[in-house]
Amino acid sequence: MLVRIIRECFDGDISSMVSESRRQSGFTLLELLVAVTILTLLMTAAFGSVYYASKSWKTGIATIENQDLRRSADRFVSGILRQISTHSYSEDGRRKIEFNGSGRSVGFVGPTPANDELYAQYEYQLEYKRSGTSGELVMFYRPRLPGETGLSMDDKDDRLMLLSDLKNLRLSYYGRKDDRSMSRWHSRWSEEIEEYPELVRFEYQIEGERMPRRSVIGIRSSAKGVDGNRSG
Structure with missing residues (x-):
């Protein structure tokens, strides 16, 4: 009997000591596992939010850059057409x-690039070309020799891609083709027409955009002979 009482007391003390030891040593293994699991879930959610925010930010930056490139291309095309040599x-x-336009391309003579001091004029051609599943607005250009007349651009000349990811592009020209006609829009404008068009209209649509874009550019409409005399 005495032995049993001593054993119960001893066992109770050991249980109390183990419980006290556990409390002093911190969390149990189960509690640690639960804490780690919760922390993992929180970190996953946090990193997921950062990833999607970063992806959205990068997409926004890319959109702004594309819009800036398109605005720059629009300004460049408008500027060079307004300075064509008539x-x-x-x-x-x-x-x-020295002007030839169709629904997909327009050729003309214009100013020399700022970094070229050797030539007085350049010949340019803006042309819509298919590239894979989309289209591009490409500018061909070459310097003109003194006394050179007419347009003679080909695909072997230097080129510069101005716009990409084009779904379609259409050019049209406003003006009168002779003294007897009224000014109106035309789908073509050939070198045989004695007058330059008054306006050039670009209509194009970017892949992924619902609405087409339009740009109308005014140019000088009166032609001048190579000898410097004004032509009616």
Whole structure:
């Protein structure tokens, strides 16, 4: 009997000591596992939020950059068309202008780039070209020799891509083709027409955009002969 009482007392003291030891040593293994699991879930959610925020931010930056590039291209095209050389020349007894436009391309003579001090004029051609599943607005250009007349651009000349990811592009030209006609929009404008168009209209649509874009550019409409005399 005495032995049993001593054993119960001893066992109770040991249990109390173990419980006290556990309390002093901190969390149990189960509590640590639960804490680690919760922390992992919180960190996953936090990193997920950061990832999607970063992805959204990068997408926004890319959109702004694309918009800036398109605005820059619009300004460049508008600026160069407003400065075209409106000269005419004679070929086989017929007067021609240095301008040729269709629904997909337009060729003309314009100012020399700022970094070129050797040539007085350049020939340019803006052309819509398919590239894979989308299209591009490409500018071909070459320097003109003194006394050179007419347009003679080809695909071997230098080129610069101005706009990409184009779904479509259409050009049209406003003006009168002779003294007897009224000014109106035309889908083509050839070198045989003695007058330059008054306006050039670009209509294009970017892949992924619902609404098409439009740009109308005014140019000088009166042609001038290569000898410097004004032509009516």
